[in-house]
Amino acid sequence: MEESFAKKPNPGEPWDVIIVGGGPAGLTAGIYTARGATSTLIAGGEVWGGQLMVTSLVDNFPGFPEGILGPDLMSKMRQQAQHFGVEFLEKNVEKVDFSKKPFALTIGGEEFLAKSVIIATGAETVWLDVPGIKKLIGKGISSCAPCDAPFFKNKVVGVVGGGDSATEEAFYLTKYASQVYLIHRRNEFRASPIMQQKVLNNPKVKILWNLEVTEAKGEEKLENITLKNNQDGSTQELKLDGLFIAIGHKPTSEIFKGQIDLDEKGFIKVTGGHGKTNVPGVFVAGDVMDPYYKQAATAAGSGCAAAMDALKFLDEEKI
Numbered sequence: 001m002e003e004s005f006a007k008k009p010n011p012g013e014p015w016d017v018i019i020v021g022g023g024p025a026g027l028t029a030g031i032y033t034a035r036g037a038t039s040t041l042i043a044g045g046e047v048w049g050g051q052l053m054v055t056s057l058v059d060n061f062p063g064f065p066e067g068i069l070g071p072d073l074m075s076k077m078r079q080q081a082q083h084f085g086v087e088f089l090e091k092n093v094e095k096v097d098f099s100k101k102p103f104a105l106t107i108g109g110e111e112f113l114a115k116s117v118i119i120a121t122g123a124e125t126v127w128l129d130v131p132g133i134k135k136l137i138g139k140g141i142s143s144c145a146p147c148d149a150p151f152f153k154n155k156v157v158g159v160v161g162g163g164d165s166a167t168e169e170a171f172y173l174t175k176y177a178s179q180v181y182l183i184h185r186r187n188e189f190r191a192s193p194i195m196q197q198k199v200l201n202n203p204k205v206k207i208l209w210n211l212e213v214t215e216a217k218g219e220e221k222l223e224n225i226t227l228k229n230n231q232d233g234s235t236q237e238l239k240l241d242g243l244f245i246a247i248g249h250k251p252t253s254e255i256f257k258g259q260i261d262l263d264e265k266g267f268i269k270v271t272g273g274h275g276k277t278n279v280p281g282v283f284v285a286g287d288v289m290d291p292y293y294k295q296a297a298t299a300a301g302s303g304c305a306a307a308m309d310a311l312k313f314l315d316e317e318k319i
Contacts (some may be wrong), residue, residue: 006039006086014102014113015039015113015115016033016039017038017039017041017116018041018042019042019118020105021042021043021119021120022044022048024052024286024296025122025287025299026120027042028304029118029285029303031080031086032166033307034081034084036099038314040087041086042072043089043107043112044078044217045091046090048090050074050158050286051122053071054070054138055147059150060295061296078179089108091108093107094120095256098260098279104315115317116282116313117283118284118310119256120285120288120303122287123252125248125249125292126248128245136222139221139244140222141216142245143249144294146172147295149173150177150241151198156240157179157240158180159181160244161183162185162189162191163248164190164191166246168246170199170205177204182207183208184208185210185212211229222241223240224240251265251288251289252288259279260278268289273287274306275306275310285303287299
């Protein structure tokens with residue numbers, strides 16, 4: 001492996017690239033920009049690493065045939081980025097100003113300047129705010145069927161939600177689980193007609209209408225959940241091996257409002273390329289611009305694309 005290529009800028013000079021976010025998209029971008037001999041700062045945040053930091057075994061990321069723990073994968077990515085000379089700050093970005101050049105970012109109360117910026121802040125799962133959920137994330141509770149469904153082969157699982165995400169998760173799980181309960185707080189779905197038919201016609205799926213999860217129970221792993229009927233107030237226990245929460249993802253884009261174009265859900269809009277925003281010199285990668293795939297591999301790939309776009313931009317600016 002090559003030695004460090006990226007060097008720190010002199011005091012008062014802007015960084016070539018500042019990357020906001022320390023998950024798979026941001027760290028992959030950092031590996032590429034640092035190897036491109038550009039000074040690279042990653043503002044990873046006080047809680048860095050993205051959603052993989054609360055994921056147990058990851059067995060669908062290329063290069064790890066036996067699987068790897070989510071935090072271990074992120075640690076290796078960070079080590080690789082820092083090996084090439086990336087400066088990594090475990091501090092939050094509080095404010096950005098893309099109206100002037102160089103761009104200005106306030107990180108941990110201090111202003112940093114950048115010739116280019118890559119936004120890779122990710123998206124957060126909207127979890128149910130009931131007892132036991134957060135304690136059991138990664139221990140039977142998940143938000144990603146394509147990531148974790150193989151761990152529930154021939155097991156009984158539940159999915160919470162009523163939109164396209166929930167019906168898609170439930171349908172995907174039928175390939176592995178013996179029984180899938182689709183738990184919805186209303187008596188009709190918001191999902192598209194085609195997705196509704198896929199679950200309504202699947203013998204492995206049982207719909208539980210007008211029910212809300214009020215508690216998840218288990219010590220080392222999920223054992224059962226408590227359901228409340230919102231029509232008559234009655235409760236019941238449901239034994240489950242797994243529970244998938246599919247009530248939405250929220251892109252982490254609040255600080256960029258008014259600075260770059262966002263869609264109606266808050267995802268950063270991509271224009272004219274894989275990772276370009278409407279502001280020249282500001283690029284985006286990962287789940288903050290991707291409402292569809294939400295995978296570590298796609299996030300890493302988009303980080304690579306955004307980094308290459310940024311390197312090309314910096315070369316053109318020199319010319």
